[in-house]
Every structure is written in C-alpha cells, then in structure tokens.
Amino acid sequence: MSDFTDSLEKIMLGSPRGIMLAPADRERTAYHESGHALVGMLTEGADPVRKVSIIPRGMALGVTLATPDTDRVSYTRLELDARIRVALGGRVAEELVYDNISSGAESDIQQLTAVARQMVGRWGMSDAVGPIAVLPSDGAGPLLPGVSETSDYTQRLVDEEVRRLVEAAHEEVTRLLTDHREQLDSLAQALLSAETLDAPDAYQAAGVPMRQQEPSAVA
Numbered sequence: 403m404s405d406f407t408d409s410l411e412k413i414m415l416g417s418p419r420g421i422m423l424a425p426a427d428r429e430r431t432a433y434h435e436s437g438h439a440l441v442g443m444l445t446e447g448a449d450p451v452r453k454v455s456i457i458p459r460g461m462a463l464g465v466t467l468a469t470p471d472t473d474r475v476s477y478t479r480l481e482l483d484a485r486i487r488v489a490l491g492g493r494v495a496e497e498l499v500y501d502n503i504s505s506g507a508e509s510d511i512q513q514l515t516a517v518a519r520q521m522v523g524r525w526g527m528s529d530a531v532g533p534i535a536v537l538p539s540d541g542a543g544p545l546l547p548g549v550s551e552t553s554d555y556t557q558r559l560v561d562e563e564v565r566r567l568v569e570a571a572h573e574e575v576t577r578l579l580t581d582h583r584e585q586l587d588s589l590a591q592a593l594l595s596a597e598t599l600d601a602p603d604a605y606q607a608a609g610v611p612m613r614q615q616e617p618s619a620v621a
Contacts, residue, residue, distance in 0.1 A: 436608075441578060448484035449469055454604045489510045491579070519560065588609065
C-alpha cells in the first residue's frame, strides 16, 4: 500500500527534488503551505486536506494536497468560492507573517484567476453579467453555440467582476487567517519540524477537528 501511495503522490504532486532550501525560504514555504491548508480546513465547501509538505516537488517548493471524498462532475458556487479562497491562502499567509510577498504564488494566482473568469463568463455566476456565456470554452474559437462576439464593454465587465470576486475573497481570507493566526503559526512550526504532515497530524497541529467523511452512495 505504501508503494501505491508513493506512486500516486508522484503522479499528483511530482517527484521530490533533491535540493536544500535556505532556512528563510524553508520557513516562508512552511507558512505559505500552512495558509493554503488552514483556509481549506476552515472554509465551508473546500475539499478536505489530505497532506501538507515543504519537500520541493516538481516546480513547487511545497504542496498542499486536498481532494474531495467522492468524484465530482460539477461544482457549486460555494465550492468554487472555496477554491479561490484556498488558492489565496498561501499568498495571504505571506502578507500577514512577512508584510511582504514573493513570486511563490504564481501558479495559485493563475488557478484562481481561471476559476473566477469561468464563474463570470461561462457559468453565469455573476449578477452583473447574468446567466449568459460570454467566454468560449477552453481551446475553442470565439464563435460557439450561445456565444457571440462580445463587445469591449462586456469584456471590461468580465474583468471587473473577476477582480471583484478575487478582491472579496482576499479580504475574507485575510480576516480568517488574522483571526486564526496562532493556528497558522502552530501548523507552520509543525511543518518545519516534520516536513510532511498527513491529514490527522495536520488537523491536530492546526487545532481543527477533522471532517467526517461523506458516506458513499450504494445501490
């Protein structure tokens, strides 16, 4: 079973890189990943945290693995908002702890921006734009069934709504991590000591009760 687990982690997270982080980078990475993990633990609709690590893998200096209890074929507005907040958790943690930011949130920002744009432009989750598709599907041209050439005004409106969604999420995550700063510190220190925390140890270090697994449906 341990071999299967190692193989799955290599596929999902990437292979460990044999590099040594400087103490300052190692601490910043611990707070960054703790921010992701703690926001995930405390946010309704977020996927349960499965593992947190500051061992560099692939192109990342650390990873937070969160997966749903069951397979999903669609996401609710609550779950998508949670994805944006969790993605912001690392960046906000750095802002709170260091009063400064780094380039380490690049992939997080790309991910949350993509989610917010699809919410606004494809999934009808913006009151300002309404339940209409104004962005094409990934890899498709601008002319699709139900999607016509959009005006400059509509494109600006989409950009404004995306910014509004992300800024509101940023404010909420900042309040959340500020209110739970001691738990953020505790989780980061546990990561610095152990380097990798499985779900039970991560939730315990953060002082957050683990969620009960959702029951699977049976025929």
